[in-house]
Amino acid sequence: MNQKLKKAGLLLSGVVMSSQLFAQTPDTTGSAKNYVQPFSGANNFRTWSVGVHGGMMTPYTIFRGKENDFRTPNERWGYGGYIKKQVLHSLGLQANFFRGHVQGTTPADANFPFNRFETKVKYAVDISANITVANINWLHNQSMLQPYVTVGGGSMAYSTSLYANSGAQNPTTRTSDQHQFYIPVGAGLKIGLAKGINLDLGYQVNFVQSDNLDGYSYGSGNDKFAYAHAGLEFALGKRSKPQLARHNPVSSMRAEYMMSERSLQSQLDDQRSQNQQLRNDLNTTNANLARLTADSDGDGVFDLNDKCPNTPAGTKVDGQGCPLPTPVTRVIVTEEDRRVVRDAIKNLEFDFGKATIKDRSLQSLDRVANILTTKNFSLKLAGHTDNVGSDAANLKLSKDRAEAVKAYLVSQGANPSRIEAVGYGESQPIASNKTDAGRQQNRRVEFTLF
Template identity: 65%
Template structure:
């Protein structure tokens, strides 16, 4: 008895605490639903699983038929439809055992009973309490009460003082369930259900002990999980706070109006700034601070000295530059002719012989000192294919260019081309004529 009262006291304390918390939640607006919104913005269907301990002792304590209540396991489930924020309809199913010993009348021959509740099905109204909180959109704890009607089927086994047993077969009886408890929202889909329910049986045969016209009853403390069906993006109707949604709507409208006022003030400040800038620009249209004939708004070079000639943007005009004329002297031509005369290659190759280096070095010095441009034109005789001669003439001109660049000449001022056997200066019928046709011509400019 003391153990049962201690459990009952803890349950009442927990329920009182849940009522005082008034469903504390975070201020997240992810579960916000606009007031009077149409359609189906909520999740209203859920299923639950429960398990707990049954006892012939209840909160409505009086003298039971048996002195000692032996708590036994009961379990079951339910399906629930939430109709309103504070009202739902729940269809439940439970089964388990009840047990008691020590008859209150010492002369009663039965020492102990064990009743198997094969099923207990009922339909209950579930009223959710304290789901209105001005600071929260979604409740975290929802206290509730429930009541309804149901029908059960049970069978009892009686244990006599002399050691014999007897059984009473299937018995059906109506009962009235009355419950209370609270649910914790563990997540968008799962709730923890803690509660206590007393079932008032319409008869005195649950324990097969008849004492006058007294009806039996039993209680069950349970814990379970409730799974809310539907899209997790939608809030639970039972946990939703309609008053907080209306308050949030009011605050959002207030913020929107304040935002419009702040935006209008910012526009006024911007218009004032634009007007001041426009007045300043108008003043600059006629101001020429440095007196160069270009107004300040277009003057990219302000504060030019008096008398300085400027362009249309107010910047000083550049001083005229006298071009330097480059003249090719007769000495320069002589150096080039000597280089052409002394230029020799390895037979059939583009490799320059060392005896040609000194005269080529003098040509390179002219190119460096006077920044002349030079065209190198390679030629061959008619011995061999046209394709081979064209390649050899080009390679020899490039070889001369490469050597001059090594000596410091500017490569961008040297052009190397090959003409093959297409431009002979002598007859290719004699060895002397072919020798003259194998050449690289230098054109200095």
């Protein structure tokens, strides 16, 4: 087969294979299962891998063309493998092994009696650095394409045979075994086929540190040969971890930023929703308060309890908003009246920590309301508490309880203008606050009838 047709066919096959892989490989590299938090340790990745490959060896290289000891290169098969440790995202160290045959015809010196050589590479081992040149899929956590370059050094053992024009081999003088140091320099492209499996397409030039690879020394340069290969790389370790070589740290940092941004935005939306709910609740409360506290005629009685609406301004009214009768000039407080007040004080009870009057206290308060309406007495209500709690809270509670008693008496017909409600908090104890009994006495509302 013509050599140019061979090379063209190999190149075309590689292009077709790569196109099919691009078309068939699903885009799953950006999924959450492959995400690794930025600046994570190497234990979160798969850093070891092994590979196998096969391809063609030829004395023709991109560095020297056909200017070799033998003018006409032939392609022969070779194969090999490697084990690699990925040290960084873009740097791996790998131990390589390959073997195969290198062959050429037509010596540069027309007087040379042999027209063909064949070198059998028994083994070649080296340590190389594998450097990833770029990460192409910037928007994905793993890159499907990994272009790379390699360089290293190692030792190879080979046996070279020279053949005369007649095709007969001269085994006595033209077969030799050699061990030489060589420098492999290469480039390639890895394509992700699946999680942990890569297609490896590579080209490598091996610089042999002698001029006897072909058994013939011609010119001043050392011999070289190329190895174009295709193979598969398999990542070792847990399948749940991504390959360090394929991982894109820039994309991970971008993903981390976007997740933080979404979290902050979610918190902000929640806070806005809570603020809106509080605003709606406040508006509802204010509307209810305005409705319950409306006093259209300004007589001091809320419209909700005003049985005599539209009272003329300045008219004194009772607790139901109705005008009061002509006041009695002289007011006499009898002992019976004082007994009624004392009984109300004795039976007055509130819910714990609140200004809500208990039902069993209402009957005695009704009697107080009766004497206030019938005799037009004035009444001062003084609220007191013990020292449990803050001063401000106790002062407010004592005032609220006095106001609660006033509101109830007014609801029963008492004149609100003749009732004064004052709160003194814990400032005027009548017993020690160190005992339960003392604190019970200090929690009181005093009635002063006049």
